[in-house]
Amino acid sequence: MKSIGSRDKLQAAAAATGPRRVLLLVFASCFAFATLLTFLYTSSGFASAASSGSRLGSSSSSNAAAGSGAALPLPVFDALVHYASFSNATHRMTDTDIRAISAILRARGPCNLLVFGLGAESPLWLALNHGGRTVYLDENEFYVKYLEPRHPGLEAYDVSYTTKVRDFRDLLEAARGSRAAECRPVQNLLFSECRLAINDLPNELYDVPWDVVLIDGPSGWNPNSPGRMPSIFTTAVLARSGATAAKGPTDVLVHDFNFEVEQVVSKEFLCDENRVAGSGTPSLAHYVIRSGGPADAFCAAGQDGRATSEEKTRRK
Known part of the structure; x- marks a missing residue:
């Protein structure tokens, strides 16, 4: 009797748990289905957002790319030149020099512009070359660090020069002696x-195809x-070599051309x-340098900076 009673109790318990199992199975199925729907909806939402974000990013990128090469509107260009010409800033260029350089930038811009020297006009060249790339090289590391944060977008690097004005004729003779070598x-x-x-310089700058080079530095007052001498020589080589030579003629502007060093060295290497x-202008010389020519000469025969006997006589 005892065993029969136990069996009855087990059968009764099994009969009671059957509906519970069914309910538990139905609940688990509903939960799994709801989870699946949630996952599918969320995935769809993420895909849609990603697609939308991608389209927005693509649109922004294309707009940025389109704007990166846009030249400055001519009325704005002219206004900047006008007010810069009448500026009372100290140590600034003359009105005629500013307008002569601006004319070249208008013709070539937006372009790759390399400027030797930082000065009162530096923000102007950056603005006039809107849409292009403007890079400044200066001898004064502290001046570079001073100007960059004050003019967003200004790209400048300091250069360590080892030459002296007093040695320029010796340096010139040494360069002539190794014209076919170093x-x-x-x-x-x-x-x-x-x-x-x-x-x-940063290695990357040697591979930039420079369109215009403005030589207004380093200093040469004493x-x-x-x-x-180094900036003129380096420009002459850049214009005849690599990416700069490959893209076509390079406009080279030499400021303070009324001084002896600028005249003699430009005659030697720019020709x-x-x-x-x-x-x-009297204080600004404009050269157009093309690739090609002899491998061991910057200028045509008889056109370099060697002093003639008449010039030597005048110096005495």
Whole structure:
């Protein structure tokens, strides 16, 4: 009797738990179905958001790309030049020099513009070359650090010059003596051992196809100043080598051309046959440098900066 009673109790318990199992199974099925629907809805929402974000990002990128090459509207360009010309800033260029340089930037811009020297006009060149790239090189590390945060978008690097104005004729003779070797017209400046070559810039700058180069530095006011011999020589090589030569002619502007160093060194490396007549001012020379030419000479025969006997006589 005892065993029969126990069996009856087990059967009764099994009969009672049957409906509970069914209810539990139904509940689990409903929960799984709801979870699946939630997952599908959420995935769809993420995909839609990602697609929308991708479209917005793509639109923003294309707008940025479109704006990156947009030239400054001419009325704005002219207004900037006008007010810069009448500025009372100290140590600024003359009105005629500003307008002559601006005319070149209008013709070539937006472009890749390399400027030797920082000064009162630096923000102007950056603005006039809107949509292009403007890079400044200066001898004063502290001036570079001072100006960059005050002019957003200004890209500047300091350069360590080892030359002195007092040595410029000796440096010139040494360059002539190694014109077919270290100081040749076409070369990779990164590996140049020419004393006039600037080879410590960020590597990437040597691969930029420069359209316009403005030489307004380094300083050359006294015998111990670096002088512009390295910037003129380096520009002459850049214009004839690599990416700069490959993209076409380079406009080179030499400021303070009324000084001896600028005249003699420009004649040596930029060459009279490349000078554009009537496009500069007494203190600004304009050259257009093209690739090609002899491998061991910057200028055509008889057109370099060697002093003639008549000039030597005048110096005495």
